[in-house]
Amino acid sequence: MPSLLSGESNGALREHLLDVEALSGQEPKIRVRDLTRVSDDGSLILKGVSMDIPKGMIVGVIGPSGSGKSTFLRSLNRLWEPPATTVFLDGVDIASIDVIALRRRVGMLFQLPVLFEGTVADNVRYGPNLRGHKLSDKDVYKLLTLADLDASFAKKTGSELSVGQAQRVALARTLANDPEVLLLDEPTSALDPISTENVEDVIVKLKKQRGITTVIVSHSIKQIQRVADIVCLVVDGEIVEVLKPDELSQATHPMARRFLQLSS
Numbered sequence: 311m312p313s314l315l316s317g318e319s320n321g322a323l324r325e326h327l328l329d330v331e332a333l334s335g336q337e338p339k340i341r342v343r344d345l346t347r348v349s350d351d352g353s354l355i356l357k358g359v360s361m362d363i364p365k366g367m368i369v370g371v372i373g374p375s376g377s378g379k380s381t382f383l384r385s386l387n388r389l390w391e392p393p394a395t396t397v398f399l400d401g402v403d404i405a406s407i408d409v410i411a412l413r414r415r416v417g418m419l420f421q422l423p424v425l426f427e428g429t430v431a432d433n434v435r436y437g438p439n440l441r442g443h444k445l446s447d448k449d450v451y452k453l454l455t456l457a458d459l460d461a462s463f464a465k466k467t468g469s470e471l472s473v474g475q476a477q478r479v480a481l482a483r484t485l486a487n488d489p490e491v492l493l494l495d496e497p498t499s500a501l502d503p504i505s506t507e508n509v510e511d512v513i514v515k516l517k518k519q520r521g522i523t524t525v526i527v528s529h530s531i532k533q534i535q536r537v538a539d540i541v542c543l544v545v546d547g548e549i550v551e552v553l554k555p556d557e558l559s560q561a562t563h564p565m566a567r568r569f570l571q572l573s574s
C-alpha cells in the first residue's frame with residue numbers, strides 16, 4: 311500500500327509514515343514524486359520531494375521561512391512548472407493537463423486577496439463567465455453563503471470590504487469553479503483572529519460538505535492543528551516528517567523539533 315511520504319532521502323523516517331489507503335480508503339488525489347527545483351543560482355529549493363495527498367483531506371504544510379513550502383504548493387497547479395512526471399492529479403501527470411482546466415480543478419488562495427474590478431457578484435461570476443456560463447443571483451448567493459458571507463455583499467465593491475471579507479470573496483470566486491482541490495498559501499496571515507476563525511470554519515466545512523482536498527501552508531501551528539488532518543513538516547527543501555496534528559510533539563527531525571518548539 312502506498313505511503314504518504316516516500317523517497318530515498320526520507321528513508322530513515324519511514325516509521326512515521328501514515329498510510330493513504332488506511333486514512334482515506336482511496337488512491338491519493340495528488341501524488342508528488344521526486345520533485346526537485348533548482349533556483350537560477352543553482353541552489354536546491356526542493357530536493358526530491360515525494361508525497362501523497364489523500365482525497366478529501368486537509369493537509370497542513372509548516373516549516374521555517376524559506377524552506378520551500380510555497381514552491382511546493384505552487385508546483386501543484388503549475389504556478390511554478392514542475393518537471394514532467396513529478397506531480398499527478400488523480401493519477402494523471404499535470405504536465406499533460408491544460409493549465410486553465412487544471413487551475414479550475416485546483417484552485418488557489420494567497421495571503422492577500424486580489425479582487426477584480428466590479429462588484430463582489432462580478433468577481434464570483436468571473437470563472438463561469440469565461441466558460442460562457444452565467445451564474446444566477448441565486449447561485450452567487452449560494453457561493454457567498456458557502457464562504458460565510460451574506461447576500462448583501464453581492465453588490466459591494468472591493469473597496470468596501472475588509473481584508474477578511476475580501477479573502478472570503480476570493481474564496482467564493484474560487485469555489486465558483488467547483489474545484490476538487492484548494493491550495494491555500496497562508497490564507498489568514500493578514501486577517502484578524504475573528505476573520506481567521508471564519509476562514510478556518512469555511513475550510514473545514516468545504517471538506518465536510520464538498521469533500522474538497524485542501525493543502526494549506528501556514529505559519530501558525532495552532533491553525534494547522536485546528537484544521538488539518540495530517541501535517542507535513544518542510545525543512546530545507548524536503549518534507550522531513552508527516553504526522554497527525556496531535557503528534558507534532560513526537561517530531562524527531564532536529565530542525566523540525568526546534569522549529570516546533572520555537573513556534574509554539
Ligand SMILES: Nc1ncnc2c1ncn2[C@@H]1O[C@H](COP(=O)(O)OP(=O)(O)OP(=O)(O)O)[C@@H](O)[C@H]1O
Nearest residue numbers: 349350351355373374375376377378379380381382
Ligand atoms: N523564483 C525564484 N527564484 C529564485 N529563488 C526562489 C524563487 N522562489 C523562491 N525562491 C527561493 O526558494 C526558497 C524557498 O522559497 P519559498 O517561498 O518556497 O519558501 P517558504 O517556505 O514558502 O518561505 P516563507 O515561509 O518565508 O514564505 C527561498 O530561499 C526563496 O528565496
